[in-house]
Amino acid sequence: MSQDINAFQEDMPNITGYSWQRRRNYLMLVAAIAAADNRLHKKERELLEVWVKEFRLPQKSRDAVFSVAKGKPLPNREKIERSMAVTDLAYSLMLDLMGMAMVDGVLMDKEINLLRRIADNLGIDRIEFNILIEFVHASYQSAWLDNPEPLFEHNIESAFDLLREKKAKLFRHTLFCVASESCDFNLKKRWHDSLS
Numbered sequence: 001m002s003q004d005i006n007a008f009q010e011d012m013p014n015i016t017g018y019s020w021q022r023r024r025n026y027l028m029l030v031a032a033i034a035a036a037d038n039r040l041h042k043k044e045r046e047l048l049e050v051w052v053k054e055f056r057l058p059q060k061s062r063d064a065v066f067s068v069a070k071g072k073p074l075p076n077r078e079k080i081e082r083s084m085a086v087t088d089l090a091y092s093l094m095l096d097l098m099g100m101a102m103v104d105g106v107l108m109d110k111e112i113n114l115l116r117r118i119a120d121n122l123g124i125d126r127i128e129f130n131i132l133i134e135f136v137h138a139s140y141q142s143a144w145l146d147n148p149e150p151l152f153e154h155n156i157e158s159a160f161d162l163l164r165e166k167k168a169k170l171f172r173h174t175l176f177c178v179a180s181e182s183c184d185f186n187l188k189k190r191w192h193d194s195l196s
Contacts, residue, residue, distance in 0.1 A: 011192065012172045016056050018089070024061040025080045026093055027051055029118065031069035032077060033100045036111045040069050043103045047178075051096075054173045081121035090122040091132075091168035098136040099175035105140070107133070128162060135159030136178075139187055143179035156187070160194055 015023060027048070034044040048069055052062045068074050084093055097118060101111040112133075119129045138155035145152075163170065176187035 012188070013169055015054070015092075015171045015173055018087075020056075020058060020061060022084075022087070022089070023055045024057055024064060025084065026089060026096075027055055027057070027061075027065045028068050028074055029077070029080060029084070029093065030096050030100050031065045032074045033097050033111060033114065033118075034069045034103075035071045036101070036114050037108055038071065040071075041104050044069070044100060047100065047103055047175075051173060078121055081118050085121060085123040088169040090124060091163060091166060092170050092174045094119060094122060094124055094129075094132055095136065095170070096173075096175050098133055099178040102136055102140055103178050105179075107137070128166075131155075131158050131162050139177040139183060140179045143177055143183035156190075160191060163191075164194065 015026070018026075030051070031048060034040055034048065045066075048065060052065055057065070074080070084090055094115075097115055098107075101107055101115060115133070116126075116129060119125075124132070134155040135158070138152035141149075142152045142156070162168075170191060174188075175184065176191065177183035
């Protein structure tokens, strides 16, 4: 599978093209979602560990990300979110935030409320937010099915339509499905093919 994924992922943008400060801020927001339920779950920590390596952060920035994930308040969170809104990172960031919230299989009310506040600051409206959260839920549920339900397929296609319409920049690391590596691969390939 790694050869297949490399074939199209070479065409996908790489987050390391952004400044280390921007990459650190991105992951500190993701870490804040991981900390929203006052626990850093094993799967959340593992995902953050993968991302800090992929993002090639300096050690001090890695430490800052894990400090936030363990519950240290993120100073100037709203300012950071608004600074991300003026970049082309907003939709990738939102998907990664939602994926992190979903990593334990459940979106808690506290996590959804925080995600909504962040989406507002990122300039993602309520309709777009709902489309994206339905995508994350549908991809999670589809990972367990041989034949995804038509509603899940509709939610996935609706999200792809939105992301194409917004000319969203999605990256090699962007999380399409937190439940399964193969589902994530298939959705990334589908997204890539839909742009051709």
